[in-house]
Amino acid sequence: MTEENPTSPYLGRPGVPLPTGNDLLQNPMLNKGTAFSCAERESLGLIGLLPAHVSTMDDQVSRVMEGVRRNNTALGKYIAMMALFDRNRALFYRVVTDHLQELMPVIYTPTVGQACKQFSHIYRKGRGLYLSAVHKGRIAELLRNWSYEDVRMVVVTDGERILGLGDLGVDGMGIPVGKLSLYTACAGIHPTYCLPVTIDVGTNNDELLRDPLYLGMRQPRIRGAEYDELIEEFVLAVQEVFPRAVIQFEDFANCNAFRLLKTYQNRVCCFNDDIQGTASVALAGIYAALRLTGSTLTEQTFLFLGAGEAGTGTGSLLVAALMAEGLSEEQARQRCWFVDSKGLVVKNRKELAIHKRPFAHDYPQQTDLLRAVRSLKPTALIGVSGQGQAFNHAVMAEMASLNKRPIIFALSNPTSNSECTAEQAYAATGGRAIFASGSPFAPVALDKRILVPGQGNNVYIFPAIGLAAMATGAERITDEMFLAAARALAAQVTDADLAQSSVYPPLTKIREVSASIAVAVAELVYERGLARTKRPADLLNYIYTWMYQPAYPDYV
Incomplete structure (x- = not known):
């Protein structure tokens, strides 16, 4: 059987009624801000809590972009976008989707690296789960504290190798948050399915340990058996609490990354984007480059x-x-x-x-x-x-x-x-x-030519992998799937792209590209007998039904 997937942003616990008044405005998954209609304002207790004019979503997008562009620094733009993320999730994703080429460098690399370095100093609000060594034995309990019961995509880091910046400890949380933002923006994975996690096992960064504002555990990193036991508890807890979730290991140091992937890739549905996603996007670029050579x-x-x-x-x-x-x-x-x-x-x-x-x-x-x-x-x-x-x-x-x-x-x-x-x-x-x-x-x-450099960004791969795994209910994610993804991505590079020396499709086509890659990966999931759902007759259309479109529902 194929699965039902969410069409409404309101995915709270069953039986919980829609909040009203300020409670509604404070819920980022439900808030429409100035776009609440007159009828909604009347029935939901919002009269007087909002300015009189009812804005369209397009109006709101223009207002947000004006404010973002007014910032003179990349970090200022990042803070502005994350403030929007905290108050209105549908608008955040509409803005990012409409302006992906401009905003992806703001909400992810390279600006996210700067944001992680300043994380403890610009912290405003928790956007994920922070699990630390002191929580050993309670990880499943803490996972149940998350706002949504049906998590399908978990991005987890221990903060030891953030981008090329090294050990940032708990300040690395910006990476899982940013990655999951791209899962939604680029492949349409519903934001309530997404859970960012940082496992805090200390840090060996002396600068952080001396920083009075650092928000993580102020001790050297835990190693050895104690570390492995905590990771094992986390992986098993995810299987218990969120049994349909994919785990993406992100920015672990080499000493752990390869070992953890080898330990878990044949036991649970997981992958390591630094190892496998980077490989897939690089191979795709090579395939496309060979058409030029x-x-x-x-x-x-x-x-x-x-x-x-x-x-x-x-x-x-x-x-x-x-x-x-x-x-x-x-x-x-x-x-x-x-x-x-x-x-x-x-x-x-x-x-x-x-x-x-x-x-x-x-x-x-x-x-x-x-x-x-x-x-x-x-x-x-x-x-x-x-x-x-x-x-x-x-x-x-x-x-x-x-x-x-x-x-x-x-x-x-x-x-x-x-x-x-x-x-x-x-x-x-x-x-x-x-x-x-x-x-x-x-x-x-x-020389009178305009050369457009391709961006070999993993965003072409990991969102599509996650989308395919969720839509098929994949039991495992294999190396072969990343080879299939690379071939599918290379096939999306047009002759026009190559003519301007670009070996990747433009980011403006990312949702279309993600859907095509997800179909190729899903085909392999079904062929290898790893799916927990029946293959639909129209796989592409089925994939598209899983892709969240950032829009406001009618509450009245």
Whole structure:
């Protein structure tokens, strides 16, 4: 059977009547602000609590955007948008949906990184659940404190590796909140289905520990068995309290991220966006780039700067994609090379982390990126290092000397951590680079051409994965689904996109793109027997029925 899904923003506990008066105005899921009709104001006790004029939602959108644009700083714009989030959720999502290209950098990367760094200083209102080590043994009880009983999407972090900013402790809550905002804006997942969670196990950030306004536990991070037991309790509690929920692990440090994914991906419906989502969006960009180079995937040599979650996750998905095109696993791995902080990842290196070992080749050590490029002659250079400006002019010029159309992806976030800018990549390669980045860059004018850099943002992938998992009732999320998502995303790149050197579709089409990817992933869920719902006759239409449209209901 297919499932019923919400069509109204009022999803409170059964039997609870619609609030009235100020209680209604204070409920962000129900509030319409100045858009309450005269009849609604009369019947719901709102007369005198609002100005006389009844606004349309379009009026309200214009008012919000005027106020946001009046802010002179990105952080000011973020605070203004989150204030709207706190008072009127439908309007928030309507504004974001209508102005996604302008506002996504405000509500998510790069501004969310700044907001996380200032989180304890700009805190206004709780927007998720904060579970700490002192709550051990009570996690299920605390999950039941959440406002909504039917949670389908949980984004959880322990704040140890926030973007490229490091350990921000409980201040990392801005990431789950931001991610879930994009689930709704980009794939239409109803906001009441979304639960942001921060697991506070302390912080090793001395600056935070000394900050009198820091809101988290003021102690060093818990490690070892105590940490694992808390995470286990959390995962089991989610299965108990929200049995249909997907868990997305977000911004965990390498020492935990790979291990937790391996522990839980075959036990519960979960994924790690840093490992799997980044891999999928990067692979999609490569598929699209190959349409510009005229070559095949099996002809490529990939060199990664950065061998953490994003890098080795992408490498692993590339190996799967290469094997699907006929290479053996050994041959596929020989196409993927990594440079980390100590140089090229090779077999004679001592104390290699376990996630790097499958990509350690028998090859002479190259101590820096430029030497590695000259020696390996890669066709694609992929930055996932978190090291701003790591792709210097010499490195990119060398890539241009080796390739007619060098693929250069600078995927690190936020913008300050991008390995290079779009303008730098085009300038160093005479405009021949096929460039993509994790954070947005403006179009670049070069030699009477306008080059539009693609943004390899995970927002193309994770909302669609969540949408497909919810619509099908998926029991598990597999690596194969991210390969299917990459292919589906690449298929959405048009010849017109490629003509302006963009290897991703424009964000203005994100809902259409998300629906297409969700269909491809859902097909695989049904094919592999992982669905808990019957496959509908019209899968695309069924996916669209799950996509929340931010609009006001009539209460009278």
